[in-house]
Amino acid sequence: MIDEGLLDKLIEENKIKQSFKLDEINRELQEKWDDDKYYFDVKESEKIFKYISLLKNDKGTSRKFTILRFQFEIIAEILCVKKRKDNLRRFREAHINVGRKNSKSFLVGIIMSYLYFHQKNIFGALFIITGNTTKQASELFNTFKAFVNSNKALQRRCKITDSKKEIIRKDNNNKLIVLSNDGGGADSYSVYSFACDEIHEYRSDEIYGKLKTGSGQWDEPLAITLTTASSGEDPNNLEMQLYTASKSIEEGKGNDETFYYKIYEADKDCKIDDVAQWFKANPALGLFRKVDDIINLCRRVELMPLQENMFRRMFLNLHVATDHIKNAINMDLWEEAIEDIKIEDFKGYKCWGGLDLSSNKDITAFVLVFYKEETDKYYIFPFLFTAKDTVVEREQKENNPYSDWIRKGDLIAHDGKYIRFNDMLDKMIKLKEDYDIERIGFDRFGSPTILNVLENEFDVEPLGQGTATMTMFINSFENLLIDGRLVIAKNDLFTFMAKNCVAVYNEQLDCKYSKKKSKFKIDGIIAMLMALGLAVDECDIEYYNPLEALDKLDWD
Incomplete structure (x- = not known):
């Protein structure tokens, strides 16, 4: 049974948790990342925060962004942790694994557009967005485009061609394009930054491999993968590969200092009506329009095994075996x-x-x-x-x-x-x-x-x-x-x-x-x-x- 009183309490706590002051979060991130090899660049973080404040939203009821703590933390950690020896970014790849509808596209839009407009000493750099479908990739493209159109200074510097899903920066020839995820022709690109969306649906890891290989000529390339959990049954599934790599690093079994990951997931065998588990996979919970809708959805899916497994994968971000489900009818x-x-x-x-x-x-x-x-x-x-x-x-x-x-x-x-x-x-x-x-x-x-x-x-x-x-x-x-x-x-x-x-x-x-x-x-x-x-x-x-x-x- 859903404890609505506890849910209300946790929502209020999460609202407080997701608010932040820039100087305080910068101090915390400095303490977390500063060591002999790396440092957290506070000035870069301040610059990113200012950039976000100048953009306007393309969704919701407010045109002004209210960025949540978990969002800014991910953005800042990817872009602001740098090597002391040459001041180049530490991370070359970022894997973000979180429940459905936690604004993953917003994160990518901010990261890629910031690099597109503010990364120094890159000319003719190629930025690529891929998705399991053209529609999926187009949503990321539209988020990027909305950021450009929300700011006149950015708008003046860009030529947007909707029919080609292409944005070209006029002053340095940086280009953003959309590709299908079948990998065809991807090995011909010299890509600076790319984002692969909903990788749990990809039939193969071909395009991911080709785009990573094609980024070798750049000093600070960045690959971003976004996803919700796959079934967990196929070890060759791209989501499962990166999830396993992330967990190996987390458990101290592997080490790749250029690989950044953030995974939000509920406990494996949790009950779906355990509201405390909801927040583990959904850091933005409580910022949705209607939490009542989630309560109603949970109550419905408890009655049907197929829908319960969907809820576990998409909302609780759990790997759920889907080869077959017995007793499929209630x-x-x-x-x-x-x-x-x-x-x-x-x-x-x-x-x-x-x-x-x-x-x-x-x-x-x-x-x-x-x-x-x-x-x-x-x-x-x-x-x-x-x-x-x-x-x-x-x-x-x-x-x-x-x-x-x-x-x-x-x-x-x-x-x-x-x-x-x-x-x-x-x-x-x-x-x-x-x-x-x-x-x-x-x-x-x-x-x-x-x-x-x-x-x-x-x-x-x-x-x-x-x-x-x-x-x-x-x-x-x-x-x-x-x-x-x-x-x-x-x-x-x-x-x-x-x-x-x-x-x-x-x-x-x-x-x-x-x-x-x-x-x-x-x-x-x-x-x-x-x-x-x-x-x-x-x-x-x-x-x-x-x-x-x-x-x-x-x-x-």
Whole structure:
């Protein structure tokens, strides 16, 4: 249970913690970094602080920046710790690893723009921004551009070309550009400073390696990597490589005096409603517009394993294994949604179908989903088919009660050793005669012959069954289930399928229910997701995405 009283107290403490006086923080950083080899350059720090004060914000409710202590500390430590022997910067690389929505792009914008305009003795220097997508990299570019446009003196010195995502400084030919992260052509650049954003999503470390190699001609190059936690499963993932390197240095197992890191993460096995842990991964917590939104999000994600893992990775910045998640559906909520409803009571209401074909010896599923505007609920009716002549054999082999499911009407058995599509089609056509079936979802990679037959009888919507399609459908299903807006017709086999769902998802947190990893057939659940996805789309119900909900928790 979330302790809201403690949360309020911690928020007030964090607001005090994140405020600072320049002379005090400079003294603290001097004490931290000054030794025989290095020193903290107070004058540089003062110059950076003044530079920030001249810029204006491009987001939030205030045009004036209120820089937080943790932000200024990171910026100053990267740029102001210098070598005594030659006054060059100590750090050549900075790795910032923190929960989502802690203003990482602001940090990069300040650091790179400060170097772009204030680094002495560089001419024709190249600054590069990369992201997992062009849109992602463009957000960093837009932050940099906003800083330039907020100050007339900077604006006069620059030529901005939005179409190319390029900024050129007229007086010394410094250039900022945006690149994709596939690494193509990156080895041709002699880069002074680069930033790789959300590196946990990168498919390889190729561009990172090429850009680092290309910075060798400069005396004070700077590589910046920004990220939230990856799944932690792939040691070759760039985030995992740099996280491991950071932890090795922290534990005294390695030493690279040019490498700077700052990692904010909750304790590995913490409870997600432990508000004290929230601050470990989110130094800016309490500066969000609505902390209530985070409370509500936490309460929702506790109910669904997929959403809980998203919360752990994106908000608590924890490495969460995502190869597969068993018991992916909250069965307490599923059981609460089951009612003894009769399809005959739904004549005159629109419905949508999902058809998932199995091998001809297993279970094939056709599911109808009705929507009632007066209750604002969706009503789910499964029709599950199998071959009668293999039932006894499969019962003995799998130890599942097929005969009992058939006897109760939960499973429709047709004569023969194989499921005959025409028998199932007859049932579907009979349902079409009695009910208003708007559209049917069918696997776009399914049999072309069957697709042609279906299209003669129904309006068929070819749908993918990969993560690109299923993420949206699963998000809607989970949130309708949480909100009590699903009513599921009683069917023990359908419930057995739900219990056996195993989910998989990728580094982008796109997910699907896996037929391969689930112990039992889940064709009914896949058919339900397709039908429900069509119904939600048709009824103009907004898709809920917990990751997007977290992203919308913006700054004041």
